[in-house]
Amino acid sequence: MAESKNDVRIGVYVCHCGSNIAGTVDVDDLTSFAQQQGSVAVARNYKFMCSEPGQALIKKDIEELGLNRVVVASCSPRMHEPTFRRVCEDANLNPYQLDMCNIREQCSWVHKSGATGKAKALVSAAISRAYYLQPLERREVLVTPAVLVVGGGIAGIQAALKVAEAGHKVYLVEREPSIGGHMIQLDKTFPTLDCSACILTPKMAAVKAHPDIELMTYSEVVDVQGYVGNFRVTIRRKPRYVDESLCTGCGICQEKCPWKADSEFDCGLGQRKAIYTPFPQAVPNVPVIDPEHCVYIQKEGKCGACLKFCERGAIDFTQKEKMVDVEVGAIIVATGYDLMDPSAISRLGYKRFPNVITSMEFERLCNATGPTGGHITIDGKEPKSVAIIHCVGSRDEKYHTYCSRVCCMYALKFAHLIGEKIEGAQVYQFYIDMRCYGKGFEEFYQRASSEAVNFVRGRPAQVTDFAMTPEEKGKLVVVCENTLVGRPVRVPVDMVILCPAMEPRADAKEVARRFNLSQSADGFLLEKHAKLDPVATANDGVFIVGCVQGPKDIPDTVAQGLAGAAEALALIEKGRVELEAATAFVNEAACSGCKICVSLCPYSAITFSETEKLSHINEALCKGCGVCVAACPAGAIVGRHFTDQQILAEVAALLVDTRPATVAV
Amino acid sequence: MVVPSNNWEPTIVGFLCNWCAYQGADLAGTSRMTYAPNVRIVRVMCTGRIDPTFVLKAFQSGADGVIVAGCHPGDCHYSEGNYKTIRRVTLLRKLLSQMGIDPERFRLEWVSAGEGAKWAQIADEMSAAIKAKGPLAWWETLKEA
Numbered sequence: 177m178a179e180s181k182n183d184v185r186i187g188v189y190v191c192h193c194g195s196n197i198a199g200t201v202d203v204d205d206l207t208s209f210a211q212q213q214g215s216v217a218v219a220r221n222y223k224f225m226c227s228e229p230g231q232a233l234i235k236k237d238i239e240e241l242g243l244n245r246v247v248v249a250s251c252s253p254r255m256h257e258p259t260f261r262r263v264c265e266d267a268n269l270n271p272y273q274l275d276m277c278n279i280r281e282q283c284s285w286v287h288k289s290g291a292t293g294k295a296k297a298l299v300s301a302a303i304s305r306a307y308y309l310q311p312l313e314r315r316e317v318l319v320t321p322a323v324l325v326v327g328g329g330i331a332g333i334q335a336a337l338k339v340a341e342a343g344h345k346v347y348l349v350e351r352e353p354s355i356g357g358h359m360i361q362l363d364k365t366f367p368t369l370d371c372s373a374c375i376l377t378p379k380m381a382a383v384k385a386h387p388d389i390e391l392m393t394y395s396e397v398v399d400v401q402g403y404v405g406n407f408r409v410t411i412r413r414k415p416r417y418v419d420e421s422l423c424t425g426c427g428i429c430q431e432k433c434p435w436k437a438d439s440e441f442d443c444g445l446g447q448r449k450a451i452y453t454p455f456p457q458a459v460p461n462v463p464v465i466d467p468e469h470c471v472y473i474q475k476e477g478k479c480g481a482c483l484k485f486c487e488r489g490a491i492d493f494t495q496k497e498k499m500v501d502v503e504v505g506a507i508i509v510a511t512g513y514d515l516m517d518p519s520a521i522s523r524l525g526y527k528r529f530p531n532v533i534t535s536m537e538f539e540r541l542c543n544a545t546g547p548t549g550g551h552i553t554i555d556g557k558e559p560k561s562v563a564i565i566h567c568v569g570s571r572d573e574k575y576h577t578y579c580s581r582v583c584c585m586y587a588l589k590f591a592h593l594i595g596e597k598i599e600g601a602q603v604y605q606f607y608i609d610m611r612c613y614g615k616g617f618e619e620f621y622q623r624a625s626s627e628a629v630n631f632v633r634g635r636p637a638q639v640t641d642f643a644m645t646p647e648e649k650g651k652l653v654v655v656c657e658n659t660l661v662g663r664p665v666r667v668p669v670d671m672v673i674l675c676p677a678m679e680p681r682a683d684a685k686e687v688a689r690r691f692n693l694s695q696s697a698d699g700f701l702l703e704k705h706a707k708l709d710p711v712a713t714a715n716d717g718v719f720i721v722g723c724v725q726g727p728k729d730i731p732d733t734v735a736q737g738l739a740g741a742a743e744a745l746a747l748i749e750k751g752r753v754e755l756e757a758a759t760a761f762v763n764e765a766a767c768s769g770c771k772i773c774v775s776l777c778p779y780s781a782i783t784f785s786e787t788e789k790l791s792h793i794n795e796a797l798c799k800g801c802g803v804c805v806a807a808c809p810a811g812a813i814v815g816r817h818f819t820d821q822q823i824l825a826e827v828a829a830l831l832v833d834t835r836p837a838t839v840a841v
Numbered sequence: 842m843v844v845p846s847n848n849w850e851p852t853i854v855g856f857l858c859n860w861c862a863y864q865g866a867d868l869a870g871t872s873r874m875t876y877a878p879n880v881r882i883v884r885v886m887c888t889g890r891i892d893p894t895f896v897l898k899a900f901q902s903g904a905d906g907v908i909v910a911g912c913h914p915g916d917c918h919y920s921e922g923n924y925k926t927i928r929r930v931t932l933l934r935k936l937l938s939q940m941g942i943d944p945e946r947f948r949l950e951w952v953s954a955g956e957g958a959k960w961a962q963i964a965d966e967m968s969a970a971i972k973a974k975g976p977l978a979w980w981e982t983l984k985e986a
Contacts, residue, residue, distance in 0.1 A: 281870030290878035801919035802890025834903030
């Protein structure tokens with residue numbers, strides 16, 4: 177390095193973080209310890225280093241004391257590294273001359289005793305690493321002004337519309353034949369009871385009509401390459417066997433198709449044809465042919481009713497799966513949730529008794545476009561008494577410890593709808609706690625409670641058809657302890673509605689991998705910060721919105737969709753993005769030309785020049801993982817900002833208190 | 842020979858990848874889990890960056906144990922860095938025993954960004970295990986050799 181030892185002037189700043197750090201770590205002791213370390217020009221502590229005065233303190237020292245390295249001992253670098261890098265930049269110090277020392281998340285917050293000693297070791301390590309830090313130049317690249325939205329539920333629809341409204345290109349990819357997601361399956365929405373389809377279909381139509389939105393339904397993202405601002409995404413378009421450009425959506429094909437299958441949209445309660453649109457307001461209003469049930473496909477050319485009757489000749493059995501590449505600057509993942517299959521909890525009788533149904537099945541029964549035309553009937557019989565069981569798989573350590581957040585409210589809605597449609601019906605709510613926390617929710621709870629609803633506090637042990645009294649004969653009996661009176665109850669009813677947990681999608685893990693995201697312990701995708709960065713992720717340029725991040729109701733989901741749009745717009749409107757400078761380079765004098773590094777690089781950033789017999793790293797492709805640095809047998813590859821010298825110095829100083837002073841390392 | 846006193850506590854170095862394990866350790870803090878203060882963390886971008894020399898350097902500098910923790914297989918932020926770590930660690934374990942270091946003083950762990958509790962548990966387990974083994978004081982061995 178160019179500077180001599182005397183030229184290195186390090187400033188160490190210890191943050192109290194109120195009492196978050198100072199309550200456990202002796203910050204004065206730590207500061208005087210830091211002051212005694214070699215090359216440290218100044219060490220100070222302050223209540224909140226990240227505050228304006230704290231930042232000003234550092235800036236002033238850099239300018240007045242001529243500091244050329246800064247160590248901030250505070251929270252995790254994942255929290256405030258950008259803040260303090262900016263402080264350095266403002267004072268004309270290269271931001272990479274900063275080292276953060278994590279004495280909060282990894283010290284004061286997790287240790288009751290011994291925190292000061294550990295903090296000293298960490299600070300000593302940071303100072304030693306800082307000594308070897310080098311100024312680095314950040315690269316700027318242009319951002320592709322387009323956004324990919326994955327998932328066409330309400331979250332994705334909202335995000336896509338907002339980005340398009342701002343005048344940018346949006347690719348909206350949906351796995352199912354139509355957009356709409358779970359919301360379009362719902363009947364009424366709490367607490368206002370507006371019809372779900374009535375409020376959603378205008379938005380769906382707007383998506384279709386918008387010139388800047390390219391809608392790709394019946395399609396899936398299979399590969400994501402690139403980095404923030406410049407992603408290349410491969411989308412698989414499954415064959416619809418119907419030409420979208422020719423189909424007018426007249427529906428004659430569905431009328432004439434003789435083959436039937438259970439309707440996924442109606443949760444298997446109704447049937448659809450082998451060529452179908454999942455529901456009447458589907459967007460796009462173009463049917464798909466389900467190859468599993470289409471006899472033309474299964475038996476090679478037998479049938480073909482749709483072919484014969486389609487006046488436009490839109491049926492095309494020669495369609496093949498297509499791969500489409502798109503380039504975007506930002507990605508919004510809105511892939512939603514799955515409803516838990518409650519047959520896993522066999523004691524509740526789902527799939528064993530036909531009149532035990534899930535909440536989504538009830539939504540379809542209640543809906544005018546549903547299989548019963550909106551009449552709440554099972555096998556033609558209208559229930560006179562209904563039990564609604566809350567928290568099926570939620571708030572249950574055997575399944576999911578989290579609360580699904582929407583069940584209390586839709587259970588109240590169900591009670592209201594049953595009361596509206598079936599005169600004199602008795603409804604029993606089996607609940608643990610009523611959680612009605614949102615705007616207008618408590619009011620709805622009060623309203624629903626004043627109607628004919630019986631609340632039983634307790635988690636039902638069993639749903640059985642075993643009758644112990646004549647009244648129970650032919651009924652389902654919900655067996656439960658009413659915990660408010662401390663007594664077991666048996667409630668005979670005609671129908672049981674289960675409120676199953678909202679779960680991460682079955683393929684959440686693959687989705688996380690495809691977009692390079694993490695999952696939280698509950699399996700939902702992990703946001704950057706639970707409170708202050710709720711839609712950003714660890715992967716810059718990829719945002720998560722809606723239930724893919726955790727259970728949410730419609731208003732929260734919509735808000736997140738808009739937040740995701742704002743994040744994506746902030747990125748693409750700016751037009752440029754700064755990339756990490758911490759990449760690797762080859763010290764050509766030391767490279768022996770062994771080519772080990774070439775095959776290791778996951779980004780194919782290393783090429784080998786046969787003429788020079790040397791490896792070269794393309795820094796635009798390098799992401800700074802350091803795999804090649806560790807593997808180079810000649811030590812010829814340098815990983816910027818994490819050099820061998822920096823890390824080895826850090827390790828030695830980290831352990832300085834563990835060995836006698838006479839032992840040099 | 843270093844004779845441990847009754848209240849001797851081991852010192853362990855943890856090399857944690859920035860994207861999963863380091864975040865997991867941060868989460869343990871945010872969730873205010875408590876664990877033994879024996880593990881001192883060095884942040885690297887990927888476990889694939891970890892040169893076996895770093896581990897040897899830690900032992901030489903006075904560590905009684907070393908943990909390398911990264912993303913679960915398949916979840917690496919850089920696609921496959923942790924697979925390279927697995928390969929390197931296999932050789933490293935052999936090297937450690939050849940150098941007279943009990944390979945059990947070294948651990949490779951997978952900790953996701955959501956697994957704060959797992960990190961706290963690993964730190965406690967490793968601290969207890971190394972405490973039971975006693976001090977390594979490898980510099981003594983190196984001096985003799």
